[in-house]
Amino acid sequence: MDLLAILLQVAQDFTPFAKLGAAIGASIAAIGAGMGIGQIGRAAVESIARQPEAGGDIRSNMIVAAALIEGVAFFAIVVCLLIVFL
Amino acid sequence: MTEWHNVKKYFNRNLLLLLSVVFLGFPVLASENEKNQHDEVITKGETQHENIDNEIREKEYNAGESIIEHIVDSYGWHILDFNGHSVTIPLPVILWDNGKLHVFSSSRFDHGHESFEGFKIASEGPNKGKIIKILEENLVHGRVIEEENSDSLPLDFSITKNVFAVFISMILLCWIFISVANSYKKRKGQAPKGLQSFLEPLILFIRDDIAKPAIGEKKYEKLMPYLLTLFFFIFLNNLLGLIPFFPGGANVTGNVAITAILALFTFIITSFSANKYYWLHIINTPGVPWWLKFPIPLMPIIELIGVFTKPFVLMVRLFANITAGHIIVLGFISLIFIFGNINMGLGYGISVVSVAFAIFIAFLELLVAFIQAYVFTLLSAIYFGMAMEEHH
Numbered sequence: 001m002d003l004l005a006i007l008l009q010v011a012q013d014f015t016p017f018a019k020l021g022a023a024i025g026a027s028i029a030a031i032g033a034g035m036g037i038g039q040i041g042r043a044a045v046e047s048i049a050r051q052p053e054a055g056g057d058i059r060s061n062m063i064v065a066a067a068l069i070e071g072v073a074f075f076a077i078v079v080c081l082l083i084v085f086l
Numbered sequence: 087m088t089e090w091h092n093v094k095k096y097f098n099r100n101l102l103l104l105l106s107v108v109f110l111g112f113p114v115l116a117s118e119n120e121k122n123q124h125d126e127v128i129t130k131g132e133t134q135h136e137n138i139d140n141e142i143r144e145k146e147y148n149a150g151e152s153i154i155e156h157i158v159d160s161y162g163w164h165i166l167d168f169n170g171h172s173v174t175i176p177l178p179v180i181l182w183d184n185g186k187l188h189v190f191s192s193s194r195f196d197h198g199h200e201s202f203e204g205f206k207i208a209s210e211g212p213n214k215g216k217i218i219k220i221l222e223e224n225l226v227h228g229r230v231i232e233e234e235n236s237d238s239l240p241l242d243f244s245i246t247k248n249v250f251a252v253f254i255s256m257i258l259l260c261w262i263f264i265s266v267a268n269s270y271k272k273r274k275g276q277a278p279k280g281l282q283s284f285l286e287p288l289i290l291f292i293r294d295d296i297a298k299p300a301i302g303e304k305k306y307e308k309l310m311p312y313l314l315t316l317f318f319f320i321f322l323n324n325l326l327g328l329i330p331f332f333p334g335g336a337n338v339t340g341n342v343a344i345t346a347i348l349a350l351f352t353f354i355i356t357s358f359s360a361n362k363y364y365w366l367h368i369i370n371t372p373g374v375p376w377w378l379k380f381p382i383p384l385m386p387i388i389e390l391i392g393v394f395t396k397p398f399v400l401m402v403r404l405f406a407n408i409t410a411g412h413i414i415v416l417g418f419i420s421l422i423f424i425f426g427n428i429n430m431g432l433g434y435g436i437s438v439v440s441v442a443f444a445i446f447i448a449f450l451e452l453l454v455a456f457i458q459a460y461v462f463t464l465l466s467a468i469y470f471g472m473a474m475e476e477h478h
Contacts, residue, residue, distance in 0.1 A: 063457060070403070074407060077406060
């Protein structure tokens with residue numbers, strides 16, 4: 001009986017759980033972005049080691065790819081911010 | 087010898103101009119927001135209102151609110167707090183309500199505490215932060231009880247902080263580039279000098295590394311003005327947003343409306359400069375098996391969604407990057423005040439670490455400012471190139 005009463009009270013307003021979901025979502029987005037950009041960095045550094053003359057080209061391509069991936073990660077961040085503030 | 091004399095003459099004149107604008111402009115524009123307006127209505131309820139006001143002014147430091155305050159747009163440009171009064175540049179509020187135009191200074195709102203001519207900045211509810219019309223004014227203990235419905239929102243054309251900042255950066259851009267263009271005309275055939283030699287590598291970088299590879303040798307020239315404007319507008323506004331005092335410090339490119347308009351321009355130019363192969367490839371993508379197109383047109387739907395999501399992603403990328411950078415710097419600075427509330431000594435101690443981190447993040451933000459401008463321009467050029475590509 002007590003358990004039912006407590007559960008009913010929790011089920012009144014799920015806002016804290018929504019915020020918890022938003023926080024977990026933002027952290028997963030950060031992990032995803034970190035892993036993705038880490039892969040880019042590894043490939044870029046390896047290719048510069050193989051062919052140092054192409055360093056400039058490789059560097060600009062790496063930065064473009066990193067910016068695109070960051071864009072996707074920021075999508076997730078913006079959605080989480082919307083959950084917290086709306 | 088004579089060359090240096092010319093430089094010195096113009097340097098002194100320009101320096102004098104800049105200093106006079108800064109120092110004479112300040113007393114003219116900035117107005118101290120004292121409680122003079124409160125002195126006019128002296129009732130018993132009024133003192134209660136003032137006491138509550140004092141409490142509000144001295145309340146605990148709320149980091150979340152203060153950070154949000156520095157990110158969003160506002161009706162007046164707050165410069166600093168001096169002796170408990172806030173020094174704000176009062177920007178004009180321009181409202182169009184049912185055929186009547188209302189223009190007044192935003193200092194009438196007294197940071198959202200007062201109402202004027204039947205308008206007020208809503209402090210709670212779905213229209214929080216926007217100007218609403220008050221249908222009924224009940225003066226109870228000096229407070230105004232607002233009765234409103236969403237239909238009574240006037241059309242808001244005010245010169246807010248971000249609009250004013252866009253004007254400032256527009257004037258700066260015109261000044262820089264017109265003077266560079268003039269010096270190119272005057273010094274035809276000679277090596278570039280001064281501001282020219284600073285901007286020439288950037289402009290050539292945009293032409294040779296962004297426009298020509300993406301759009302192609304034959305057609306890039308028509309789109310160069312737009313790409314150059316886009317790049318320098320975004321870059322200058324990103325940089326101005328990092329400067330903490332006037333005339334910088336307004337979060338322009340972190341405002342979703344402004345990035346939305348930039349993305350809209352890219353979308354419009356892409357759609358209007360597209361040749362028929364572009365639209366043909368959207369409806370009937372080559373190299374895709376027929377069963378993705380015929381009974382249920384899956385591929386055309388995906389391509390059509392792609393037409394709209396590409397500018398949308400441009401908008402969100404710029405907005406989120408710049409706003410996130412500002413929030414990080416503001417968060418580090420707020421740390422000082424949060425710790426200072428617990429204990430003065432802690433506040434001073436953490437300030438060394440906070441300022442060091444904030445400087446580091448500010449350097450990162452400089453890099454991000456350039457990279458975001460570069461990526462926005464590069465992607466716009468790539469979309470133009472894809473739209474204007476010939477059939478091979």
